[in-house]
Amino acid sequence: MGRWEPNARDRLALAALELFGERGYEQTTVAEIAGRAGLTERTFFRHFADKREVLFSGGVDLRGLLERGVAEAPDTAGPIDAVAAALTAISAVFAERPDFVRQRHAVVEATPELRERELIKLASFASALTDALRQRGVPALAASLAAETGMAVFRIAFQRWAQQTDQKTDLARLIHDSLDELRAMTAGAATEDRVGHRPGR
Amino acid sequence: MGRWEPNARDRLALAALELFGERGYEQTTVAEIAGRAGLTERTFFRHFADKREVLFSGGVDLRGLLERGVAEAPDTAGPIDAVAAALTAISAVFAERPDFVRQRHAVVEATPELRERELIKLASFASALTDALRQRGVPALAASLAAETGMAVFRIAFQRWAQQTDQKTDLARLIHDSLDELRAMTAGAATEDRVGHRPGR
DNA sequence: TCGGCGATGACAGTTACTGACATCAGTCGC
DNA sequence: GCGACTGATGTCAGTAACTGTCATCGCCGA
Secondary structure, three states, X not given: OOOOOOOHHHHHHHHHHHHHHHHOOOOXXXXXXXXXXXXXXXXXXXXXXXXXXXXXXXXXXHHXXXXXXXXXXXXOOOHHHHHHHHHHHHHHHHHHOHHHHHHHHHHHHOOHHHHHHHHHHHHHHHHHHHHHXXXXXXXXXXXXXXXXXXXXXXXXXXXXHHHOOOOOOOHHHHHHHHHHHHHHHHHHOOOOOOOOOOOOO | XXXXXXXXXXXXXXXXXXXXXXXXXXXXXXXXXXXXXXXXXXXXHHXXXXXXXXXXXXXXXXXXXXXXXXXXXXXXXXXXXXXXXXXXXXXXXXXXXXXXXXHHHHHHXXXXXXXHHHHHHHHHHHHHHHHHHHHOOOOHHHHHHHHHHHHHHHHHHHHHHHHOOOOOOOHHHHHHHHHHHHHHHHHHOOOOOOOOOOOOO
């Protein structure tokens, strides 16, 4: 047996999720998290850059999964389709541990500080998608738009999925339904008059 | 003359922007900001909830502007058009003080902590747009999608606008061009095969 | 067996942020 | 015109997030 209990990092992450759920994020000190994990505050900060990050360093590399999802999409797929494929890929990860994901999401939703961190993570996902699309030869503007709207669709679908009490509909389905709705909306919206702006280029 | 110099809040915001530009956000303490404004640290925190907020409490109520922009869009306008009108409305605010906006943006871009705060502000804008659309009778899903994709378009257009060294193209134009590109992309993307997912309901 | 490595502990220090109380120019009621 | 009241500020003490530095000590390879 080693000098220390193994999996210090996982123990810290688990203790943090428990305590945040019990007393809330702000009412929990880092020292308390470390204590429950049988470690000290200093060691906590050796594993996580800050108090928030303990909820955002899960085992799975979602960024990589997104990049691969785009890269492996068929050549015939347009930017939006490639992004949709990537989103479908990561939705499988969430589907594996729905209870854990929902518990974590409840804590994040309840705490503005954690929502900020979540948003910047999602923004970095969008950035990864953009890069992956550009590698497929997609022009910069189209790549950014597909990536950002893709993540917007994901956020909305995930929100709906997490709110479900009955877990009736799976995440991939919600993503594709939302994407279809978006297609219908953008198609349906005629090129109306634009206030004070003349078209052309 | 009053007991204190007037506009304490504005002095603090100005001092902060200057110092963040000179030494960077992390290398600047709140005490230094307050000192340059002729005040104390405690007074800083009476005006701003935290150190970041000093860059995000500008005079203009962008949220309200967005809500009104949607509310005042013609009845014939679809959700996307209403959002486009609202975005056009706030782009005018940025166009009024381009130098200030760009300086502020440079500081925000350089600091992850500030980027987080920026993202949550934009998310709250999306939320405001969603509510305003729902008040027009737009169904929940369509409202969320129009609002979130609208803000995605805004982020991309703003990024491009801020990067321009020559200020050649105005923000409203970039927003509408991006929106047109998005329309073209979603329309062009055929309903491809969806991996492991059967359509229907 | 010895010496370096790596994860941890111990401890002091900085800074963001908060609560409680004091100060004092203007202002309002009388 | 005087006293109570208000509102913006200062002062001070305290908490907690985070960092730098050095010590500790099983393990592992030479």
